[in-house]
Amino acid sequence: MTPRVTSQIVAHQLSSQIRRHSANLHAYNKAVASGISISKPSDDISKFHMSLYHRINYSRLSASIEHISFSSNILNAIVNALTNANNLLTKAHLIASSGIDATLDQSTLASMGEEVDMLLHNVLDIFNTDIYGSYIFSGDSLNIRPFSIASYNTNGRINSIVYTGSTNNSTGIITHTQTIPLYLAGGTIEQSGGNSIFQALIDLRDALLTNSPQRTNAITNAMHSIEVARDRISEYTGIVSSRLSVLRDLQERFDALRLEHKSIQSNLESTDYAEAIVKLNESQYLLQASMAITARYYSYSFLDYIA
């Protein structure tokens, strides 16, 4: 049987083909122009979910890297503060060594005492350092100035300093499963096992300023206390530095992982240009062919052959 070909069949088929090729052309145009082939679940559910997974992980790692960088700034500030405090204590120790010399006159010793008093103020300032509005040696009590002068002696000099910060270190969250101690509880650095940094400096200052027969003993005791304090500060510097090192390693690992996630996400989402352009051309030719056929079909008729 020879089927009857009506103008409606031809028109229907041609318009259906043109619509299909136009839709394909539009889709490939969009993919080539935007560079993205998967943007919504219906494009490809499994690829969309994989891409979503990598995108979210990339974003999490980026956030974690930012947290590491911020945490590193804080830990660096702590290391710098501890190093500065250590330097000041070294200086105090040198002054103490000189102060033992029995040949020195009182005025020289008094000026050495003044210098130690200045060092005491500097160390106090260092232990009250803040970064981004939070005190680095307050532990959990970030907004409380950790060390304050409790009393003055009769000469108006510092007599005692108290710690008002928290006894717990403040923890920074790097990822939702990884935390790191950040702001240190300064009380445990300043004072441990009966040894206080501030008290050692106060004792040294007072020993140098006061003309007393026990001066040498007092200076020697203060020197010992300063040495113990320096050891403690060095120990904490080491601990914080090792945390910095852990963060650096973590950052390197996260950087590598982030790159991997980005690369996979990009492979999943991005247009395969070679394929897309080939298909784009194919759709274009098919559309042109459909249009040409349509024009040709309607350009001749049986009417042309009858009078």
Add this chain to the structure above:
Amino acid sequence: MFTPLLIGLSGIRAANQSILTSGHNIANADVSLYHRIDPILTTSEYESGVKLSHKLRIQDDILQNQLYDNINKKSFNETILQYMPIVESYATTADILQKIDDVYSNISRYSIDRANIHDLLSSIDIAVRSIHDISTNILNLRNNIGGIIDKHVNQVNENLRHIADFNFRHSKSTDFFISDNIDSKIKDISEIIDIKLIDYKDGVNLLTAEGSPLVLGDSYYQIDASYTGSNIFLSNTFGTINTRHGKLGALLFLYNDFLPRLHNLLNNISSEFIRSFNHVNATGIGRSGELTTVSSTIPVPDINAPLASQNLPYNIYSGHLVVSVTDIGNNTRTNYTINIDPSTQSLLDISNFLSSIPGIASTVSSQSGLITINSLPGFRFDFAGRDTVPPSSGPISDSDTAGILSALGINGLFEGYNADTIRLRQQFIDNPFLLSSSRTGEAGNTDNLVRFLQIRDKSIFTGKNIEDSIKDLLSNIGSFINTSRNDYDFTNTIYNEVYTKLQEVIGVDTNEEFTKILVFQKMLQSSSKYISIVNNIFDTLLGMLD
């Protein structure tokens, strides 16, 4: 004597009528569902020439019914694909998964950088607004679909009335114009609902796919769209009409089934998110310190009835609530434990118990169904479950095992209980330090931030993974669109095939018609020539008389 002339005349007449029929066919060649008419010629009695016996309207009922059926199915998928990509755009453009993840990133950042509190609050606000927007858009789409359903029902009724009217006025008519018009009406109806054509009375008789009469003879049975609960149902005098295909089938499916299901899924995700965040916030302490006043945000309809009977959006469990009261002057803190049994205790009972605690007072409004807890002068309170001052038995790991704070929205971060009602509470925007970041009250304590982060993997009370639920929601939308797309491709291919086959049978090939015209033209010319010859013969014969 005149018979030869009459024979010639019959040829001219039959040819002329046939040419007119072909002309009618050519003129209607592009009219949808036009049935070609073939002139059937037959020889006259007693060898008296030719006559047009009748006109045959070409039809194929099987193919035509197949066409209606495929129009019906194709129309269902077309309608689904018209609206579902919009829903998909709402869900993907809002990108709630990323926005919720931004909230968690900002929580981590806040543990390191206390200046980040505004970014954190802002990211929470953005996330909840996105959730709310998706919900609003889904509901708006559903409402618009509800309006369209009414229009389509009216359209079907109008067509049913036309068909019944045709059946009444023209059941005996042989005018093909009537048949073509009815076909067009049936096609229009089949685009909207499932129908079945049956032989019953003269004319066209229609039933629904399930056999409920729509048109029987000159009677038609109007369809009504009515609301039952929040769903729309179709019915006529014979009962409920379940249409599964056509535009109405698609719109009813979206309205009654898919969109509510999607909306429920979104509401469940939001509900888990709200409750978990509210619970963690309620049982922690912000940088602004202990509380002086808190009010619930979820009303209890009857403050005297047991809480379990109040159909609250969140369950309250049998458990305890620990209230810590701080005496600022004496620098002491005392913990009070309230045992909660929702099957027996009312909101008023809880309030009375709270009022009996030294240092705080609680009131309940029977009008609003909300509870307010205030501290008395010199006192403050919290629900963090810290150890007492001076210390005693240590901190309490879960100070609200009953979940009453989050169930009533006390000291929560959010208002509302689902995607429609979710909102960041204004007081947190005004004072971000109300966000409970710690469990100890120390500014640098991050224990509560860690608890917020734990929600990412497991919601509190139900243990669901919110991230997975959002992925499920997106998969639901994506797979439904893909299924509809595949179904559409399938039904469209079948439809094209059936359409082509039907056109091959009933359609007009203009070339064929022109050929016929040429044949009939030749027939007319021959008959004219024949008459002319006969006339000459008559003239010759009459001339012989002179």
